[in-house]
Amino acid sequence: MQVLVIGAGNMGSAFVKQLSAAGHQVRVTARDAAKAAALAAQYPGVQAVATAGAAQGQDVVVLATGYADAVGALQAVGNLQGKTVVDITNPLTADYMGLTLGHSTSAAEEIAKAVPGANVVKAFNTLFAQVLAQGATLADGTQATVFYAGDDAAAKQTVQTLAASLGFATTDAGGLQNARYLEPLAGLNIYLGYGAGRGTGIAPTWVGK
Numbered sequence: 648m649q650v651l652v653i654g655a656g657n658m659g660s661a662f663v664k665q666l667s668a669a670g671h672q673v674r675v676t677a678r679d680a681a682k683a684a685a686l687a688a689q690y691p692g693v694q695a696v697a698t699a700g701a702a703q704g705q706d707v708v709v710l711a712t713g714y715a716d717a718v719g720a721l722q723a724v725g726n727l728q729g730k731t732v733v734d735i736t737n738p739l740t741a742d743y744m745g746l747t748l749g750h751s752t753s754a755a756e757e758i759a760k761a762v763p764g765a766n767v768v769k770a771f772n773t774l775f776a777q778v779l780a781q782g783a784t785l786a787d788g789t790q791a792t793v794f795y796a797g798d799d800a801a802a803k804q805t806v807q808t809l810a811a812s813l814g815f816a817t818t819d820a821g822g823l824q825n826a827r828y829l830e831p832l833a834g835l836n837i838y839l840g841y842g843a844g845r846g847t848g849i850a851p852t853w854v855g856k
C-alpha cells in the first residue's frame with residue numbers, strides 16, 4: 648500500500664520502520680522537514696515529503712501527531728475525500744493519567760467531524776510505541792492485537808489488512824463510536840505501563856471465542 652505517515656515522533660518513527668519492513672511504499676511528513684528527512688533516510692522505500700499535497704495518491708494516511716495537533720495536521724496534507732485515515736491518537740491529560748474527553752464523544756469522532764469525507768478508523772492507539780517499534784510478538788511470545796473501529800467497511804478492511812501485514816492480531820471493534828471504549832483502553836494500558844510500573848512492553852488483547 649501507499650501510506651502517508653504524519654508525524655516523526657515515537658509512533659510515527661515506529662510506523663515508518665514497520666511499514667517499510669513490510670514492503671509498503673511509505674511517505675512521511677512532519678512539522679520539521681529535517682526530522683522527516685532523517686527518519687526517511689533510515690529505511691528503504693521511505694520518502695520524506697512536504698506537508699502540502701502529501702496525501703495525494705496515498706491509500707492510507709496514518710495520523711501520528713498529538714490529539715491537539717491532529718485536525719490541523721490532517722487538513723494540511725490535502726484532499727482526504729474517500730481516503731482511509733488511521734487515527735492513533737489518545738486525548739491525554741498533561742500528566743498522561745487521564746483523558747480530556749470521552750463518554751459522549753471520542754478523539755476519533757471529533758477528528759472525523761473535522762475532516763468530512765475522510766474514512767476515519769480508530770486503530771493502533773492501544774499499542775505503546777515501543778511495542779510497535781519492536782514488532783507484534785511480545786517478549787512473552789504472545790502476539791499483540793490491533794483493535795480497529797470505524798464506520799466505513801472498506802476502510803476498516805484496509806486497516807485490518809495493513810495491521811496484519813505488520814504481523815499483528817486484529818480485532819474488529821465495531822463502529823467509530825466505539826473509539827469511546829478504545830481510548831480509555833489505551834488509558835488503562837498507560838496506567839499499567841507507567842503508573843503500575845509494568846513497563847512499555849505490554850499490550851491489551853482479548854481471549855476466548
Ligand SMILES: NC(=O)c1ccc[n+]([C@@H]2O[C@H](COP(=O)([O-])OP(=O)(O)OC[C@H]3O[C@@H](n4cnc5c(N)ncnc54)[C@H](OP(=O)(O)O)[C@@H]3O)[C@@H](O)[C@H]2O)c1
Pocket residue numbers: 653654655656657658659676677678679682698710711712713714716719720723735736737738739771772773774775776777
Ligand atoms: N507514544 C506512544 O506509546 C503512543 C501509543 C499509542 C498512541 N499514541 C498516540 O500517538 C500520537 C503520537 O504520539 P507520539 O508519542 O509519537 O508523540 P510525539 O513523539 O510527540 O510525536 C508527535 C509528532 O507529531 C508531530 N506534529 C505535530 N503537529 C504536526 C503537524 N501539523 N504536521 C506534522 N507533524 C506534526 C510532532 O512534531 P514536532 O517534533 O515538531 O513537535 C511530533 O514529531 C499521540 O496522539 C499519542 O496519544 C502514542
